[in-house]
Amino acid sequence: MKLLIVAPEQIPVPPPYGGSVENCIYQIARQIKGNHEVTIVSLHRKSLPRTTKIGHTTIIRVDGGSRSTYLRNAMQRVKANRYDLIQVDNRPSFIHTVKKAFPTTPISLFMHSMTFVSRPMTTTRKAASDLKGASLIIGNSQSLKRTLSSKFPEHKHKIKFVHLGVDLNKFHPSHSKGHKPFHVLYAGRLIPRKGVPVLMKAIKIARKSDPSIRLSIAGGTGNPTYKGYLRRTARGLGIPVSFKGNLSRSRMPAFYRSGNCFVCPSQKHEAFGLVNVEAMASGLPVIASRNGGIPEIVQHGHNGFLIGAYAKPGAFASQIIRLAKDPGLTRRLAKQARIDAVHRFGWGQTADKLIQIYEEQLRR
Missing domain, CATH: 3.40.50.2000 (Glycogen Phosphorylase B;)
Structure with missing residues (x-):
């Protein structure tokens, strides 16, 4: 599978600090196994190269400035390529532009919260319209799946969930921890x-x-x-x-x-x-x-x-x-x-479940 992931416009992938969504994109992409090829299009910062290749993952970085400028630059950079599926992270408003660039490619919207389908970011009507262009909507928990299904019942049939993960090698217990001070x-x-x-x-x-x-x-x-x-x-x-x-x-x-x-x-x-x-x-x-x-x-x-x-x-x-x-x-x-x-909650489990959902979608 050739998978394109469109990251949000605010922070590069991988993020130097913060950037929970961008970190999730990076960690999941690194853990995708098999013959899959992953391309991530992300924001460029001066300290980072325009292109980074890590195993089967290629990160392409484009200039931002505003949300619309970033998205225009992102689509310009990748539109000549062919992808089996496109994942848009946390930006339902991107779907229309992505669909215009890739009219026949299925789009998955990976939602990390309700922020970008709620006020003050958008209206329920506009969000529901944006979601129409997605073949799949992935929430990061059962709770988010339920909340999205309740708010957008017309899209309930295409909403799934995948739990996020953690780097188990970096995040590990301390071997010497006293009790006081607590x-x-x-x-x-x-x-x-x-x-x-x-x-x-x-x-x-x-x-x-x-x-x-x-x-x-x-x-x-x-x-x-x-x-x-x-x-x-x-x-x-x-x-x-x-x-x-x-x-x-x-x-x-x-x-x-x-x-x-x-x-x-x-x-x-x-x-x-x-x-x-x-x-x-x-x-x-x-x-x-x-x-x-x-x-x-x-x-x-x-x-x-x-x-x-x-x-x-x-x-x-x-x-x-x-x-x-x-x-x-x-x-x-x-x-x-x-x-x-x-x-x-290993990132490998997140990546495996996500790819399983995508393969089922493509078989359909």
């Missing part, structure tokens, strides 16, 4: 929906039971005002918080290994929650909101804890205290978290 981690974008203030308030409560508890936060924001608000919140609560900033992908494995547990306090629908899988692969029990696709990853009392009342800091605090006071429980959940990541 180190809680958060990684993700610093935006209101991620619930970082809820976590900070939970740390304030938990420290009354165990004053050794501290918090480290990795992640950036396009809004300096919000980051300032988070810093002021931490100072006002009088809790030890270390803001690590936007760590490069190469530094994230060490960040996870520095902690005793990971907390994901998302306040809105979380389609998958890749950070939870990365934390589990790193041998951390995860405390997360019972929300969206997260319960497909975190199993309560088995490899972590799920919080139903996720708007309440006390609900997170009680489970943080539980782990801080019981090293045996923390070790047991941590060990199981790693086992589950290895058995269920």
Whole structure:
């Protein structure tokens, strides 16, 4: 199979930092086995070559500037080639232009969240119209599949799901981890929906039971005002918080290994929650909101804890205290978290399932 993947317009593949979608594209492409040829068209940055070849994967990088300029340059660069299937990642609005360039080639839309089929990015009517051009729609969780099917029932028959994965060699447990001080981690974008203030308030409560508890936060924001608000919140609560900033992908494995547990306090629908899988692969029990696709990853009392009342800091605090006071429980959940990541969430499994879906589509 000759597969073309059209990446979004904001960050190159592979991403130097952040870029969850771009990282997924890169990791999945590298794990595709057999005689398949993969071409990724992505944004160009000065530090990167125009073309990179890794095994059976070719990454072509084009200039951006705006979404329409990037897409025009991308199609101009690849339109002379023939592909069996084209995957568009997270940009339903690209489908019309891609279809125009490749009128007879099936298009798969790989969705990573509801962001680009919802306001303020688009209207339901426009999104439904965009989806018409897709032969397949892939969600990254059963939850996202259900949510897309509910919002766009006319497209329900072509919606599938494939869980994302983690690099199990890079993300692995630490071999020497003391109990004190008890180190809680958060990684993700610093935006209101991620619930970082809820976590900070939970740390304030938990420290009354165990004053050794501290918090480290990795992640950036396009809004300096919000980051300032988070810093002021931490100072006002009088809790030890270390803001690590936007760590490069190469530094994230060490960040996870520095902690005793990971907390994901998302306040809105979380389609998958890749950070939870990365934390589990790193041998951390995860405390997360019972929300969206997260319960497909975190199993309560088995490899972590799920919080139903996720708007309440006390609900997170009680489970943080539980782990801080019981090293045996923390070790047991941590060990199981790693086992589950290895058995269920390797990138090879993601790539295999995706290719299986595509081969079935082409046989039809």
